[in-house]
Amino acid sequence: MEFPGSWCWCGAVALVSIIVAVLSTKNKNSRARYPAGTQLTPPLVSGTDLLLLIPTLLKKGGLPAVFTSLYAKYGSVFRVSLLGFKMIFLAEPEVTPHFYHGLDSEISHGDLYEFTVPIFGSAIGLARDIATRNEQKRFHFDALKPSRLAGDFSPMLQEVESYFGKWGNEGIVDLKFEFDRLVMLMACRCFLGEEVRENMFDEIDTLFRELAKGMKLASILFPYLPTPLNRSRDKARIRLTEILSDVVESRKRSGRVQEDTLQRFIDSRYKDGSSTSVEEVVGMTISLLFAGKHNSSVATIYSAACLLTHPTFLKAVIEEQEQISKKYKDGIDFNAVMEMEMLHNCIKETIRMHPPSLALVRKAHMRFTVQTKEGKQYEIPQDHPVATLIHVNNYIPYIYKDPQVYDPHRFGPERQEDIAGGKLSFMSFGAGRHVCIGEGNAYLQIKLIWSHLLRNFELELISPFPETDWSNFVGKPKGNLFVRYKRIGSAKSV
Numbered sequence: 001m002e003f004p005g006s007w008c009w010c011g012a013v014a015l016v017s018i019i020v021a022v023l024s025t026k027n028k029n030s031r032a033r034y035p036a037g038t039q040l041t042p043p044l045v046s047g048t049d050l051l052l053l054i055p056t057l058l059k060k061g062g063l064p065a066v067f068t069s070l071y072a073k074y075g076s077v078f079r080v081s082l083l084g085f086k087m088i089f090l091a092e093p094e095v096t097p098h099f100y101h102g103l104d105s106e107i108s109h110g111d112l113y114e115f116t117v118p119i120f121g122s123a124i125g126l127a128r129d130i131a132t133r134n135e136q137k138r139f140h141f142d143a144l145k146p147s148r149l150a151g152d153f154s155p156m157l158q159e160v161e162s163y164f165g166k167w168g169n170e171g172i173v174d175l176k177f178e179f180d181r182l183v184m185l186m187a188c189r190c191f192l193g194e195e196v197r198e199n200m201f202d203e204i205d206t207l208f209r210e211l212a213k214g215m216k217l218a219s220i221l222f223p224y225l226p227t228p229l230n231r232s233r234d235k236a237r238i239r240l241t242e243i244l245s246d247v248v249e250s251r252k253r254s255g256r257v258q259e260d261t262l263q264r265f266i267d268s269r270y271k272d273g274s275s276t277s278v279e280e281v282v283g284m285t286i287s288l289l290f291a292g293k294h295n296s297s298v299a300t301i302y303s304a305a306c307l308l309t310h311p312t313f314l315k316a317v318i319e320e321q322e323q324i325s326k327k328y329k330d331g332i333d334f335n336a337v338m339e340m341e342m343l344h345n346c347i348k349e350t351i352r353m354h355p356p357s358l359a360l361v362r363k364a365h366m367r368f369t370v371q372t373k374e375g376k377q378y379e380i381p382q383d384h385p386v387a388t389l390i391h392v393n394n395y396i397p398y399i400y401k402d403p404q405v406y407d408p409h410r411f412g413p414e415r416q417e418d419i420a421g422g423k424l425s426f427m428s429f430g431a432g433r434h435v436c437i438g439e440g441n442a443y444l445q446i447k448l449i450w451s452h453l454l455r456n457f458e459l460e461l462i463s464p465f466p467e468t469d470w471s472n473f474v475g476k477p478k479g480n481l482f483v484r485y486k487r488i489g490s491a492k493s494v
Contacts, residue, residue: 042079042088042378045070050082063358063470064391067091071392077370077378087385089359091392093399093424095370095378099362099388100424100432104130110363112385115223118234119214119290121241124283135270136284143264143288144437149444151259153334155189156445160452170486172462175304176477179449183297184208186445191289193260196247204243208290210236215474237286244282252278261288288438294474295356296442300449301466301477302354303347306406307450308461308483313408317343321454337447343454345408347446348426352394353406355428356474359387390427399425460484 049070056065067089070078076092090096099107109126117127124136163182167173184205189197196204213219214233223230248266250256257263265281276284307314320342328336367382380386395403399421400410410417418426429436436442453459462484466477 040376040378042077042380043074045074045078045080047082049073050080062468064468067358067389067392068395071389075374075376076372077376087361087387088380089387089389090370091389092373092396093393093422094373096388096393096424096427098368098370099360099386100430100434102368102433104134104433106366106368107362107364107386109361110365110385112361112363115214115220116287118223118230119211119237120287121237121279121283123277123279124287132270136280139265139268139276139284140288141437142268143261144441146440149440150334152190152441152444153337153448155194156186156448159186159189160448164452164456167457167485167487170484172482172484174480175483176301176466176479176481179300179304180297181205182449183300183445184293186448187289187293187296189260190441191261191285191292192244192247193258193262195258196243196262200243204240207236207240207243208293211240211286211290212294240286241279241282244285245278248278248281261285291436292438292441295436295438296445298354298356298474298476299347299351299442300446301481303350303446303450304459304481304483305461305465305477306350306353307346308459309465310406313342313346313406317346317450318454321451325455332451337444337451340447340451341412342408343447343450344443345411347443347450348411349406349408351428352400352426354468354475355390355394358391358470358475359389360427360430360434361385361387388427393425393427396421396425456488458486458488 053066053069056069057063070089071091076095077088077090079088080086090099108130111126113126116125121127125133128136159182163178163185185197185201188201188204192204210232213229213236214223216229218225218227219229219233244262247262251258251263251266262281262285265276265284268276270276307317317340320340324332324336324339362385364380364382364384364386368380369377370380371377394400397403400417401407401415409415424431429439460483461481463480463482466479466481468475469478
């Protein structure tokens with residue numbers, strides 16, 4: 001499973017302190033030419049440059065604009081070292097293969113994600129040894145492998161139809177609230193099962209919101225400090241663990257088997273034949289639900305903002321829905337959703353422009369070398385934290401034509417810019433050993449939601465396009481996203 005790194009908040013804290021350090025910080029970046037094959041130290045961002053970027057950080061685009069500026073000046077490899085904060089940043093596909101494909105013994109999360117332990121519990125993830133962690137990763141991959149997606153279609157579809165069936169014939173809603181709740185309903189149904197969805201949803205939804213407070217800056221930097229945020233996080237995790245433990249133990253006692261992710265974790269076996277414990281099942285389920293719910297919710301919200309502000313593409317996806325509806329007269333099924341290429345590309349373009357995280361972070365356990373497309377080689381030292389800049393990578397002009405423009409056609413068969421740019425050109429879902437295992441699940445969720453909306457409602461955005469709040473672990477749209485809706489005749493059954 002992949003999560004965005006905490007470096008962005010550490011970077012923000014460091015920038016605030018630059019005024020104190022800038023007078024003693026000299027620009028060590030060199031523009032000199034070196035013979036081919038010479039291994040260089042990544043250029044150090046000067047204190048002066050960091051100081052000049054404070055207005056950008058605070059007012060003109062925040063951290064994405066800061067890192068875009070640093071990339072433009074220093075290139076695809078650079079480092080920041082200030083007041084105890086240090087990080088080497090990588091941008092462009094040419095310098096990231098080892099970051100994504102290196103062995104865990106060579107480069108891994110290390111202890112950089114310690115703050116996740118109080119959120120997910122001590123039975124999984126960083127609280128366990130590497131061997132156990134890797135086996136639990138295998139359980140996650142098996143639970144969400146593509147062949148299982150078709151089985152999730154019907155319960156997801158039922159949630160979508162039921163939810164929008166409660167809307168009136170016309171009105172105004174906040175899609176940020178609506179999508180956040182609907183995605184949680186869909187995730188709860190598929191991951192936790194019908195019994196939990198029907199009987200405990202409201203409490204679980206509330207507990208997850210409390211648990212999310214563990215992703216605030218203060219909790220990331222000081223995860224064990226007895227602050228109000230951390231106490232609220234811990235209280236929510238304890239209660240959530242009690243609820244899910246009761247469900248797991250009840251299934252084990254009764255022998256009752258269900259088709260959901262919780263059951264798949266219960267049935268998982270380690271290589272030595274041992275079963276997963278109740279604590280491990282609960283921890284893995286919480287982590288999966290937590291990651292999937294937040295990322296899918298953000299992507300669905302930004303898909304609304306992008307589609308409803310681009311009439312040409314909105315018309316194109318509506319026409320696609322009409323064509324598919326005619327082809328599948330007896331009802332749209334899983335195969336029909338897989339044929340929604342225009343809608344898929346619109347969602348993918350949204351995720352390119354508004355990724356859920358700015359970067360991913362690792363720690364180098366062994367020294368390695370990266371080579372830029374210009375042929376320069378930079379040495380990454382052992383035990384140094386390294387981050388790859390997803391947002392910057394998704395806006396590189398030599399990969400994406402006019403990257404600031406919303407253009408889903410870039411992923412169409414005639415252009416395929418992400419494929420032409422190489423395997424590591426589209427990084428919103430990660431890659432390699434830590435690729436997001438829920439990518440297929442996320443697309444299915446979002447496409448089902450939008451397929452229903454496009455066929456049954458006229459939508460008009462009445463809020464401004466949302467900015468992104470990067471003060472949380474996952475970037476979220478700021479404010480509300482109000483739309484005016486009008487039902488098209490009586491709601492059709494999918």
